[in-house]
Amino acid sequence: MPEDNFPTKSSHKIRLITNALTAALKLWLRAQVSQVSQLEVEIKASDRQILSGCIPWVSIFASHAVYQGLYITRIKLIAENIQINIGSVLKGKPLRLLEIVPVVGDLIVEEKDLNNSLASELLSTALNDVLVKLLPENCLQSQPKWQKIILDNNQITLFANSGATTENIPLEVRFDLKLIGNQELQLIHIQVIKNDVALLEGEHNYHLDLGSDVDIQELSLIPGQLVCRGRINVNP
Template sequence: MPEDNSPTKNSNKIRLITNALTAALKLWLKAQVSQVSQLEVEIKASDRQILSGCIPWVSIFASHAVYQGLYITRIQLIAENIQINIGSILKGKPLRLLEIVPVVGNLIVEEKDLNNSLASELLSTALNDVLVKLLPEYCFQLKPTWHKITLDYNQIILWTNLGATTENTPLEVRFDLKLIGNRELQLTHIQVMKNDIALLEGEHNYHLDLGSDVDIQELSLIPGQLVCRGRINVNP
């Protein structure tokens, strides 16, 4: 019997490959996070592109995701020209990126999720580094324990303790947050209070370089919410 190469059969084959690719991409994304409430993936690619392992356009939406201890309220990502191991995927193996993928995204983190992230190593380490720069004489031997974050208009307020729980130093840290260029954060109007006594205040500035893989277009703080829009390179 001659092989059926009708357009309908070929279309069904491609649909199966697209479904398998979408499922593999979802599994890969879920492997990157420890928790996610909602995850939607949309792929736009021609038959030839899919079979060659090139995905020209992918849209990803996730809500209430946790990445390395960081709680993300909502995130929308769009990636283009993704090179993947399509042959291995069709054999049931995990998806793997073959090249760096530039990803454009919109990120929203609500205050409650930011507070849930205080226990994460990524956020606590970043905050510790800032505090050590500001108050080296206090933080040289005492490890900060972060308790609360409040978001205001372009301002962040943090509460922390230094030292053991039975004999600690409570501190309140305030600063304005501003985006400089596309990859640098500037902390200005920094104020550190200990029992209503100012340990640091005035025109102190602190700069934080986000790295060459980051290109931030917008970073805004409003009461209870942080909004970020930009691009980041995802490495294989």
């Protein structure tokens, strides 16, 4: 039988390295989340690139993942020109990034997952910070307990209970969400209603700077779903 029908030692070695890298990357990704239903990783690299610690292209898909209490319905990421500690990985040590990695991604968060995220410190703290900035002179005596989020066409409505532990004073916050450029969100037509009393209404708006590591190409709200497409820099 011709020799070409058998894999060479070199190609077999590279396959082992690719498999080891894929497994290491999956382990690293699983360590970043507390829960994930589906996780797929694909690596495209030549033998020379792999052995030099450079991965020119990686695709990652995950569904129903939980990151620091944030529930993500589906996410697909593509990264290029990744520099990693290949020598340590081949010795069984954790994968580590050596340089900043620009990652292009598509993110979908369904309304039910966004509601599950209300218990996370990241989301609740962010909502509380926005509320304090919207109402600096009418700051609530106690932090609200966020109960529900409703997603509509380019609009978000939040419901919470405010007041002391023994009280259940209803609080409603409603605003339209708009992407300005690629690194700034604008909340417009903001309404804040507490116990049927309007604390804020009219043409009030609020700007949120996403930072230089973020480049959002699309951010859309439809009933029951948030869709985001863009780029983010992942730091080592």
